[in-house]
Amino acid sequence: MRQFFPVEDLARDERFVQTNMAERIKDPRVPGGGSAKKKSSRSSTNKLTPDRHDASDRARGLMHGIMVGEIQALEGAGRTAHDFDAGDGSGDTIPFALKLDMARQAWDEARHVEISAKLSTWMGTELGEFQENTVLFEAACSNDPVLRLAGVNRALEGLAIDVFTQMKEFGDLAGDPFLEFCEDWMLADEVTHVKMGSDWLRKVTENDPDRRAKALEFQQVVDKLFSFGGARGDTAESSFQLARRFRELAGFTDDEVETIAGLDQQALVERKAAINAMQAAVADS
Numbered sequence: 001m002r003q004f005f006p007v008e009d010l011a012r013d014e015r016f017v018q019t020n021m022a023e024r025i026k027d028p029r030v031p032g033g034g035s036a037k038k039k040s041s042r043s044s045t046n047k048l049t050p051d052r053h054d055a056s057d058r059a060r061g062l063m064h065g066i067m068v069g070e071i072q073a074l075e076g077a078g079r080t081a082h083d084f085d086a087g088d089g090s091g092d093t094i095p096f097a098l099k100l101d102m103a104r105q106a107w108d109e110a111r112h113v114e115i116s117a118k119l120s121t122w123m124g125t126e127l128g129e130f131q132e133n134t135v136l137f138e139a140a141c142s143n144d145p146v147l148r149l150a151g152v153n154r155a156l157e158g159l160a161i162d163v164f165t166q167m168k169e170f171g172d173l174a175g176d177p178f179l180e181f182c183e184d185w186m187l188a189d190e191v192t193h194v195k196m197g198s199d200w201l202r203k204v205t206e207n208d209p210d211r212r213a214k215a216l217e218f219q220q221v222v223d224k225l226f227s228f229g230g231a232r233g234d235t236a237e238s239s240f241q242l243a244r245r246f247r248e249l250a251g252f253t254d255d256e257v258e259t260i261a262g263l264d265q266q267a268l269v270e271r272k273a274a275i276n277a278m279q280a281a282v283a284d285s
């Protein structure tokens, strides 16, 4: 079986429409996407709540994003279980127990794909109605398995913890027990996946501080890329918040959580500056 599968070769039928991160954040139906001016004129907060005028579209877009993310998480964990030989973790090898954890994760993600697809149908969404951003799988294409753990298990599945916490709360507020309970069950699995990433990253790089530093640096790049221009954070402008307690359970230290909060804030400041510059340029033209 072939190793190191590029993102272009992912198996998708004609229903799927793929996109990149830059295009996706322009989509106003996606939390954190679209023009900040347009949103702030209608609501004092970006948080997804049932009383928003755009609650249905946003919830459906987020759910669709979760579903395609689950597909890619399944593909990524499966690749990591297969792409590297069993060994002591040095070079191109990974411990056999890490392979088993990735196989277990693939099993969980397959279940999440089914759950998310059914929830999407339940919410009135068709597969492919929203675009698929393939950045998660791209983060799972690194030649270094430790970077995959940092980028996928810690950064992106850490983000899944934040998003699932919000969707669970949305299900509760909207009076939708199916959504609430499904998100709660998937959230429990994601905490396990992030913990696997935290534990294995520390274990495999125990005697290799340079490799660990490189992995944590990659994690920060992915964390910032997926902060949706600061949409995740602790302010009223935030679309969703950092699930601090669940991140603690998943092996994040307090300092690491604060670093992510700082990256979110930085991304928000940069996004506002970019919007201001763009509006000034339009006014001058």
Ligand SMILES: [Fe+2]
Residues within 6 Å of the ligand: 070, 073, 108, 109, 112, 186, 190
């Ligand atoms: Fe998942």
Ligand SMILES: [Fe+2]
Residues within 6 Å of the ligand: 073, 109, 157, 189, 190, 193
């Ligand atoms: Fe996961």
